[in-house]
Amino acid sequence: HQTNADIRRLDIEHFIHPYTDFATFKSEGSQIAARASGVHVIDENGQRYVDGIAGLWCVNLGHGRREIVDAIAEQAATMQYYNPFGHTTNIPATLLAAELAELLPGSLNHVFYTTGGSTANDLAIRMVHYYFNRRGMPRKKKIISRVDAYHGSTYVTARLTGIHATKYDFDEVAEGLVHHVSAANLYRRPAGMDEAAFCNHLVSEFEDRILQLGPDNVAAFIAEPIMGAGGVMVAPAGYHARMHAICRRYGMLYIADEVVTAFGRLGEWSASETLYGYTPDIMIVAKGLTSGYVPLGAAIFSSEIYDVISTPQRKGAVLSLGFTYTGHAVACAAGRATIAMMKRDDVNQHVRKIGPLFQGLLSSLRSFEVVGDVRGSHLMAGIELVKDRHQRLPFGAEVGAAHRVFLACRRRGLIVRPIGNVVVLSPPLVFSQEDCRETCRIMSEAVEEVTPALLA
Ligand code: PLP
Numbered sequence: 001h002q003t004n005a006d007i008r009r010l011d012i013e014h015f016i017h018p019y020t021d022f023a024t025f026k027s028e029g030s031q032i033a034a035r036a037s038g039v040h041v042i043d044e045n046g047q048r049y050v051d052g053i054a055g056l057w058c059v060n061l062g063h064g065r066r067e068i069v070d071a072i073a074e075q076a077a078t079m080q081y082y083n084p085f086g087h088t089t090n091i092p093a094t095l096l097a098a099e100l101a102e103l104l105p106g107s108l109n110h111v112f113y114t115t116g117g118s119t120a121n122d123l124a125i126r127m128v129h130y131y132f133n134r135r136g137m138p139r140k141k142k143i144i145s146r147v148d149a150y151h152g153s154t155y156v157t158a159r160l161t162g163i164h165a166t167k168y169d170f171d172e173v174a175e176g177l178v179h180h181v182s183a184a185n186l187y188r189r190p191a192g193m194d195e196a197a198f199c200n201h202l203v204s205e206f207e208d209r210i211l212q213l214g215p216d217n218v219a220a221f222i223a224e225p226i227m228g229a230g231g232v233m234v235a236p237a238g239y240h241a242r243m244h245a246i247c248r249r250y251g252m253l254y255i256a257d258e259v260v261t262a263f264g265r266l267g268e269w270s271a272s273e274t275l276y277g278y279t280p281d282i283m284i285v286a287k288g289l290t291s292g293y294v295p296l297g298a299a300i301f302s303s304e305i306y307d308v309i310s311t312p313q314r315k316g317a318v319l320s321l322g323f324t325y326t327g328h329a330v331a332c333a334a335g336r337a338t339i340a341m342m343k344r345d346d347v348n349q350h351v352r353k354i355g356p357l358f359q360g361l362l363s364s365l366r367s368f369e370v371v372g373d374v375r376g377s378h379l380m381a382g383i384e385l386v387k388d389r390h391q392r393l394p395f396g397a398e399v400g401a402a403h404r405v406f407l408a409c410r411r412r413g414l415i416v417r418p419i420g421n422v423v424v425l426s427p428p429l430v431f432s433q434e435d436c437r438e439t440c441r442i443m444s445e446a447v448e449e450v451t452p453a454l455l456a
Pocket residue numbers: 115116117118119121150151152153224228229257258259260286287297
């Protein structure tokens with residue numbers, strides 16, 4: 001039997017954690033998440049915390065849901081896995097694909113399963129290249145992404161990612177493949193621009209960049225409906241539909257990375273069409289697809305793309321890409337159970353109801369001098385801390401402003417996520433009104449506690 005101290009020691013010795021500050025890790029070790037139930041996670045000492053970030057924007061239906069656990073167990077016992085290559089399928093994979101086609105907009109009817117969001121984005125880029133090759137446009141390859149975007153951690157998706165800190169000391173792959181335009185960061189828009197002018201500015205910048213690179217060379221634009229890991233940035237009104245129209249003008253594809261936003265976080269199965277008025281050519285989902293119970297991602301393609309990639313060019317030609325775990329039976333069973341529960345409990349409706357309450361309560365944090373911006377939509381929120389709110393001056397990284405709020409919240413029994421100067425909240429969608437109130441009360445106490453030290 002291992003003690004907590006054993007786990008902590010073995011963890012430091014053997015587990016390389018993602019996105020880790022090793023100096024702190026090696027001196028302090030990890031907090032152990034031992035159990036979880038509903039909207040709570042419980043540490044090794046039995047201390048209970050409100051999980052204000054749903055694991056990592058993913059445990060949308062909360063922890064320990066019997067229905068999903070049973071679906072996983074049942075499928076594992078029936079047939080956990082079989083080779084998906086070529087002409088063999090499994091029942092949950094086929095049925096989940098049909099359900100996704102039904103739930104997602106437009107002709108997004110063709111599902112390629114992966115193991116998570118990074119692999120889905122990576123696969124989508126390969127498929128975009130394949131598609132334009134098949135259409136006789138082999139030069140149409142470049143992808144336009146955005147500063148502060150997060151699209152994953154494979155070599156290509158790290159390149160799509162526009163968060164500066166993810167680039168330190170890594171080499172870039174495929175020179176010239178990815179180009180970044182500005183983030184739709186309303187809070188840090190150029191001085192003197194209102195929201196509409198900022199939107200015009202972003203759209204012209206995008207079009208200018210396409211013209212500069214040459215429309216024959218630019219294949220696709222990739223964007224999150226609301227930027228998540230970049231600090232929860234809600235784009236100006238009309239932005240996505242206009243960016244989509246520009247894509248149409250230049251024969252480019254629009255890839256909507258809905259890894260965070262799909263499956264209810266914004267009160268909809270997916271956000272692009274319903275909330276922002278455009279239908280992407282490719283949609284990327286993961287995380288909430290299985291409520292984080294097992295890894296699963298998917299790139300979902302329009303019929304127009306599918307027709308091109310599935311029309312045989314010559315006899316015996318094979319679409320040569322895919323993963324051992326494409327359409328993993330247990331993962332797809334978890335996805336089906338997640339969707340069934342979301343329908344049964346009308347989780348999207350609950351989020352549409354509770355979202356405004358959550359955002360409204362959080363907006364009271366604006367009264368603190370160190371809070372520059374409170375933003376988000378539904379159950380996705382970011383609180384940006386600033387040294388001087390009139391000049392919107394950011395704290396230096398060495399201050400660890402959001403990290404201090406994280407620690408102060410944790411001491412009070414709430415887990416939030418610090419990203420740079422932004423405190424991110426993305427709670428389970430089953431949050432009650434009481435959970436919203438408790439979370440916002442603790443956030444408020446935490447910001448109040450750290451304010452004097454931050455301003456000192
Ligand atoms: N895309 C977005 C918008 C994400 O937020 C993430 C993960 O946070 C990813 C892609 C990568 O997904 P994964 O970590 O499952 O590979």
